[in-house]
Amino acid sequence: MLWKDEYELGVPVIDAQHKELFRRVESFLQVLRSKDRWEDKIPQINETLEFMKRYVVEHFRDEEEYQKSINYPGYKYHKQIHDDMVQYVQEVSKQYEQSSDNEDLMQQFGGRLLAWLINHVAAEDQLIADYAKKKGMSGNDR
Amino acid sequence: MIDKLYKTFVDATHNVFKLMLNISDISDHPADDFKSDETVDIAIGIVGDLKGEVIYRFPVSTSLNMVNIMSGMQFEEVDVFVTSAISEIANIISGNVLTALSEDMKCDILPPEQYKRGEEDKDYEIKTSSCISTTIGEICLEIGLNRAS
Numbered sequence A: 001m002l003w004k005d006e007y008e009l010g011v012p013v014i015d016a017q018h019k020e021l022f023r024r025v026e027s028f029l030q031v032l033r034s035k036d037r038w039e040d041k042i043p044q045i046n047e048t049l050e051f052m053k054r055y056v057v058e059h060f061r062d063e064e065e066y067q068k069s070i071n072y073p074g075y076k077y078h079k080q081i082h083d084d085m086v087q088y089v090q091e092v093s094k095q096y097e098q099s100s101d102n103e104d105l106m107q108q109f110g111g112r113l114l115a116w117l118i119n120h121v122a123a124e125d126q127l128i129a130d131y132a133k134k135k136g137m138s139g140n141d142r
Numbered sequence B: 001m002i003d004k005l006y007k008t009f010v011d012a013t014h015n016v017f018k019l020m021l022n023i024s025d026i027s028d029h030p031a032d033d034f035k036s037d038e039t040v041d042i043a044i045g046i047v048g049d050l051k052g053e054v055i056y057r058f059p060v061s062t063s064l065n066m067v068n069i070m071s072g073m074q075f076e077e078v079d080v081f082v083t084s085a086i087s088e089i090a091n092i093i094s095g096n097v098l099t100a101l102s103e104d105m106k107c108d109i110l111p112p113e114q115y116k117r118g119e120e121d122k123d124y125e126i127k128t129s130s131c132i133s134t135t136i137g138e139i140c141l142e143i144g145l146n147r148a149s
Ligand SMILES: [Fe+2]
Pocket: A018, A059, A063, A121, A125
């Protein structure tokens, strides 16, 4: 499984969203990497891409709200990373709309998304929990 | 300056391997004895107070191991997906280095590019290289930078 319990922040809403993100990315990768013909994969790829576009934005917004609620000092820096990712996802899906037979584009997207997500949740998002814990405002004992 | 840069890169690689791949057994040694026929070479351009590039050389086996660990899947060859995942890791390491050095200098990184070895060796004021050994293989870093005038 892609998700690891050590990624938990101790903030139930955010943790649930992270788990859902990882679950979706995992099934996206399974479709993307299966040996089926690309044409046969397109419907599922489309579905995941649509989901990601919506869900990523939703999750980032909720996570940013949480950061504000605890006065997280890295808020601006973190929001910039989120905004850059949203922009990347939108760019890719725009390119993809123009040519859905572009398998390389999706393979490239999948590789980057995988590495990005793991690093972001395992490193950047953990800093939010570290701060909350230091301030005694929930967060996980790590 | 070179020593600090070198150490920051090794530390950042160490951290990323630990957090992303759960590998903490890492050591560094000079690049002279780096031997690998086939590597995935990723160049990250650097602009700002320092200008130049860092080339990350991931042997094919190291690359595949990294992606296998991240994905929990079995990758057999380096394709667009693998190259893209490895490029993002080079991007993450470089970003962490510049954040760590941000009190000493202001620099930005350019998007990763696949590096094709050219004939001419560019001349840099600051030039250093290092190999990092991990339990899933080696990585070599070539750092070439000039101070902005
Ligand atoms: Fe997050």
